[in-house]
Amino acid sequence: MQALAEQTETKNVYDVLDFNLWYGNNQALKNISLQLKEKHVTAIIGPSGCGKSTFIKTLNLMSRLNPDIRMAGELNFRGENLLTTSMDLAELRKAVGMVFQKPNPFPKSIYENVAYGPRIHGIRKKKELDEIVESSLKGAFLWEEVKDRLNKNALSLSGGQQQRLCIARALATKPEVLLMDEPTSALDPISTTKVEELITSLRDSYTIVIVTHNMQQAARISDETAFFYMGELVEIGPTQRIFSNPEHKRTEDYVSGQFG
Numbered sequence: 437m438q439a440l441a442e443q444t445e446t447k448n449v450y451d452v453l454d455f456n457l458w459y460g461n462n463q464a465l466k467n468i469s470l471q472l473k474e475k476h477v478t479a480i481i482g483p484s485g486c487g488k489s490t491f492i493k494t495l496n497l498m499s500r501l502n503p504d505i506r507m508a509g510e511l512n513f514r515g516e517n518l519l520t521t522s523m524d525l526a527e528l529r530k531a532v533g534m535v536f537q538k539p540n541p542f543p544k545s546i547y548e549n550v551a552y553g554p555r556i557h558g559i560r561k562k563k564e565l566d567e568i569v570e571s572s573l574k575g576a577f578l579w580e581e582v583k584d585r586l587n588k589n590a591l592s593l594s595g596g597q598q599q600r601l602c603i604a605r606a607l608a609t610k611p612e613v614l615l616m617d618e619p620t621s622a623l624d625p626i627s628t629t630k631v632e633e634l635i636t637s638l639r640d641s642y643t644i645v646i647v648t649h650n651m652q653q654a655a656r657i658s659d660e661t662a663f664f665y666m667g668e669l670v671e672i673g674p675t676q677r678i679f680s681n682p683e684h685k686r687t688e689d690y691v692s693g694q695f696g
């Protein structure tokens with residue numbers, strides 16, 4: 437009953453249908469069909485080169501930056517196919533924030549890193565910007581560590597703090613979706629734990645998609661897991677089931693560490 441109630445109540449933010457992507461002649465994604473549920477954390481797992489990064493980058497059309505890429509199928513976001521829509525890219529990027537593997541703060545102050553996005557979207561009043569900076573840094577569990585040095589260069593922060601700053605920067609435009617491409621792979625274990633706790637705290641307010649090579653991480657923080665293999669989606673489902681009772685042998689071999 438509970439599962440049924442969840443199915444009827446949960447909205448899909450993305451509905452991907454028969455999606456294909458080529459880099460020149462090399463097809464990197466093949467007939468991908470899946471839904472990404474609102475306010476769920478979905479982990480994308482699979483061996484190196486299976487198309488995880490390519491997939492996550494298509495969700496905010498970052499892939500459009502590469503002229504060799506061709507895409508076909510449907511990539512519906514809030515019911516609109518991003519491959520044919522006239523939706524403004526800036527609007528899409530505001531709604532769908534992204535955090536990368538390596539922390540990439542701008543070489544500006546901590547404050548300016550977070551205020552950057554809201555400024556671009558027209559917010560000018562200092563008081564309003566101050567509030568956004570504070571709430572975003574609090575949301576990223578960084579406020580207490582930086583509140584007395586907001587004017588210091590962001591590059592003076594540790595790697596883990598820089599990554600949480602990048603998450604604060606993404607939160608500042610009030611996105612609906614957060615895409616994270618291996619956000620902890622460059623971090624030490626303590627910083628990794630902090631970012632994982634942060635993701636867990638954000639799951640009630642945001643739809644999160646995370647690419648990870650770390651099986652324990654996927655099991656700890658995600659609600660749903662999608663297993664990709666050689667450009668294909670092998671299966672997607674509740675994380676607990678994917679790890680304990682997958683439908684496909686290949687998934688079982690991968691999650692149990694037998695290849696990858």
Ligand SMILES: Nc1ncnc2c1ncn2[C@@H]1O[C@H](COP(=O)(O)OP(=O)(O)OP(=O)(O)O)[C@@H](O)[C@H]1O
Pocket residue numbers: 459462464482483484485486487488489490491502
């Ligand atoms: N910019 C690019 N130009 C051409 N081919 C690319 C490009 N980026 C990725 N590919 C190819 O697309 C396929 C999928 O790569 P992708 O980086 O998406 O895989 P991945 O699962 O994220 O790998 P990893 O875990 O190693 O990061 C690979 O065959 C790769 O060589």
